[in-house]
Amino acid sequence: MKYTKEEAKKMVLNCAKQYRKRLSNKKFLIIYRERQDNCIRCIEVAFYERNYQHLTGVELIERDGRVLHNQSVNFYRKCIENKLSVNEFQFKKDGTTYLKLAALPSIMNITKITKITGDYNNVRPYLFVDKVVGNVNFCLGLSREGDHYVPSSALLEDIKKLTAFPSQVLAILEKDMDTEIYSVIKHVAKGLNLNHIILPDKIKAKICLNDYIYKGNEL
Numbered sequence: 001m002k003y004t005k006e007e008a009k010k011m012v013l014n015c016a017k018q019y020r021k022r023l024s025n026k027k028f029l030i031i032y033r034e035r036q037d038n039c040i041r042c043i044e045v046a047f048y049e050r051n052y053q054h055l056t057g058v059e060l061i062e063r064d065g066r067v068l069h070n071q072s073v074n075f076y077r078k079c080i081e082n083k084l085s086v087n088e089f090q091f092k093k094d095g096t097t098y099l100k101l102a103a104l105p106s107i108m109n110i111t112k113i114t115k116i117t118g119d120y121n122n123v124r125p126y127l128f129v130d131k132v133v134g135n136v137n138f139c140l141g142l143s144r145e146g147d148h149y150v151p152s153s154a155l156l157e158d159i160k161k162l163t164a165f166p167s168q169v170l171a172i173l174e175k176d177m178d179t180e181i182y183s184v185i186k187h188v189a190k191g192l193n194l195n196h197i198i199l200p201d202k203i204k205a206k207i208c209l210n211d212y213i214y215k216g217n218e219l
Contacts, residue, residue, distance in 0.1 A: 003101055005086040011101060012056050016079035018108040023047040027148070027175050029182045029206060030133060031199070032117050035167040042203050043117070043131065044148040046177070051151050052076045055107055057100030058089045065090075096126055103154035106138045111172050111186035113138060118163030127153055127162075133169070134159040170197070173207055183208040 003011070024047055031042045053060075053072040060068040060075050067090075078084040091097035106113060110133070117133040120141065129141030129152055139159040142149035160166045170189050173182035188194060193214040199207075 002098055005089075005091075008056075008058065008091070008097075008101055009084060009086050009089075011104060012058065013079050013082060013084060015056075015104050015108055016052060016076060019047070019052050019076075020080055022108055023110070024049055024052070025177045027177060027182075028111065028186070029173045029175075029203075030114070030117060030169055031171045031173075031203060032167045032169045035118070035165045040170065040197070040200060040203070042206070043142070045133075045142060046145075046148050046150055048150065049073050049076045052079070054152055055100060055154060056104060057092055057097035059092060060088060061090050063087075094126060099155060100153065103138060103156045106156070107140060107151065107154050110134075110140055111174070114140075114169055114172060114187065115189075116159050116163075116166045117169055118159070118166045120162055121164045123162060124155075127155070129153055132159055132162045136160065170194075181208045182206055183211065185209075185212055 026047055028045045029042055030045060031040065033039070034041050050072040053075040060071045062068060078088070113135050114133045115135045117131060120127070120129050120132050127141055130144045131142040131149060132139045133142065134140055136158045138156055139154065139162055140151055141153035143152040168189065169187070170192060171185065171194060172187040174184040174186050175182045194209055194212055195214060
């Protein structure tokens with residue numbers, strides 16, 4: 001789908017506010033069952049202010065059209081404050097901006113729609129990520145930074161095409177960046193009671209399930 005710059009601006013500004021409310025400065029623990037060996041593992045994903053611009057696929061530019069680099073936080077704050085004009089950004093010349101903009105609204109609901117994760121299988125020439133999370137309609141690419149991952153790209157595509165071993169996501173928990181324990185439960189696989197599965201000590205040390213109540217048919 002093609003977008004005009006005005007349409008892109010509207011979407012980017014709207015999603016930035018959702019990003020701030022739902023994702024920015026938060027970490028998510030994604031617990032999954034590895035398809036290859038049936039073991040339960042986890043990854044941690046952090047959403048920083050600086051990650052938002054890359055997810056949009058647009059570039060900040062000077063008045064003379066030169067691309068401004070290392071301005072991702074400035075870009076995000078311009079969006080939050082409704083100060084981004086159509087003359088301050090451009091679409092990437094490789095055509096990936098349209099793909100990213102089409103997937104951008106889905107990212108805002110990433111904790112609701114993520115059902116599968118796996119290592120990226122390197123089938124896309126312009127997708128440079130380490131892991132993917134998502135479902136049969138959408139996937140978010142993750143790049144490793146130290147002991148956790150950050151979001152770096154997204155596509156409206158079946159995640160099963162992007163990983164050789166798609167593994168079921170069992171649960172997603174949330175915490176603020178400055179807290180130690182994950183205690184906010186954002187997603188539990190349908191029919192799964194977290195109190196009835198044996199979690200590795202590494203995962204148990206990261207979470208608190210004191211407020212968790214099995215509802216019989218989790219969504």
